[in-house]
Amino acid sequence: MNESVEDVKRVFEEKFKEKPHLYYSPGRINLIGEHIDYNDGFVMPAAIDKGIFFAIALNNSEKINCYSVDFDESISIPLSEVRKMDGWKNYVLGVVNEFQKLNLPISGFNCAFGGNIPIGGGLSSSAALEGGISFSLNELCNFRMNRKELALLGQRAEHNFPGVMCGIMDQYANMMSKKNTVMLLDTKNISNEYIPLNIEGYEIILINTKVHHSLAASEYNQRRKECEKGLEILKRGLNIQSFRDITNRDELLPFKEEMGDKIYKRCLYVVEEILRTKKAATLLKENDLTGFGKLMFQTHEGLKNLYEVSCKELDFLVDAAKENKDVIGARLMGGGFGGSTINIVKHEGVDSFLKKILPAYKKQFNIDAESYDVKVVAGTCEIDN
DSSP states (O other): OOOOHHHHHHHHHHHHSSOOEEEEEEEEEESSOTTOTTTTOEEOEEEEEEEEEEEEEEOSSSEEEEEETTTTEEEEEEGGGOOOOSTHHHHHHHHHHHHHHTTOOOOOEEEEEEESOOTTSSSOHHHHHHHHHHHHHHHHTTOOOOHHHHHHHHHHHHHHTTOOOOOSHHHHHHHHOOTTEEEEEETTTTEEEEEEOOOTTEEEEEEEEEEEOTTHHHHHHHHHHHHHHHHHHHHHHHOOSSGGGOOOGGGGGGGHHHHOHHHHHHHHHHHHHHHHHHHHHHHHHTTOHHHHHHHHHHHHHHHHHTSOOOOHHHHHHHHHHHTOTTEEEEEEESSSSEEEEEEEEEGGGHHHHHHHHHHHHHHHHSOOOEEEEEOEEOSSEEEOO
C-alpha cells in the first residue's frame, strides 16, 4: 500500500493506452468526537496526506474497467449490470449506483487507483475510494454536483452496497477539508466551522495496531441500534429530539433502570463525548493544546469502558503513550476493535517515543505495528498532469 501518483499513472497508461486525468483522495483523522457522527454530535476531522491516487478517463462505452494497483485486482462490468460485489469493488460500484439512481448520464470509464493509506487502519480508506470515484466522475461527466452533495452521495453508497451504516464524517472530511485546518462538523445540520490547527512544536503520530478484529462491522451497527433504543427512551422522558439536547450527564440517571446497564453506558458515552468535543473546539481556538490532549485521553477511557469498542492492543498503545512525557494526548481512532491510535507528540520526542513503544508492542503481541507522521491537507482534488 505505498503507490505514488506516478506508479498509478504508469499502470493506467500500460493497461489502457491513453492519457488519464489524475486525482488525489485523502484519508482522514478525527481528533476528537468518536462514534457520535451518527448520533447528531459534533466531530473534529481533517483530511491527511495518506490517501488514494486515481488515474481515470471516460472510454466512450457503456463499460466500467477498473483496476486496483494495491490488490492487483480488476473489474470489468457493463453500466447496465452494476450490482453488489465483494471488497473494494463494492465501493466503486456503490458510487456508480448512486449516480444512476439520480438518473445522471454516467459514461463508461477506465480507472486505475492505488495509494499509501493503510487498509483497515481506521483512516477511512473506504471514503477515500468513494470520494475519488465520485469527484472524478462528477468532473469528467460534468454533473456539477457540489462537494457536500458528493459527500452525501458517498455516504449513501456505503449504506447501500457495503451495508455499513456510517455517519457523514468520513465522506464530509474527504470532500470539505482545508489545509492546516480541522473542522468542527455538526453532523445533525451537516455544516461545519473551520478551526486553524496550530500545532507548532508537535506532530500528529498514528500507530496502526495491524489488527482488525472481525467484530468491527457487526458491532458498529449494533452500537447504532443501542443508541437508537436509548434515545427513544430519552425522547419520551425528557421531551428532547437528540442527544445533543442533553447538557448534563446527570439527566440520564432517572432512565438507567429502564435502559438497562448496556444501553445506559452507550448513551452516557455519547452525551459526554458531544460535550467534550464542543469543549475541545474552544480549547483549540485558545491554543490550549495540553488541555485538548487531556480530553483525548478521556475519550479513550469512554470508548474503552462505556462504548466498549476498544481492544487489548489499542489499550496497550494508549497506556504506553500516557506514560510518555512527550505525549500530550492519545486515543483509539475510528470504529475500534483494531485500527490505529492517534497521538499528539512533542516534535523532539517523536523518535524516542516510537523507539520505545513499537518494540514494546512487538514484545507484547508479536505484531509489527506501523507508525505514520501525518499532515493535514485539503480534500479530494485534481492533480496537474
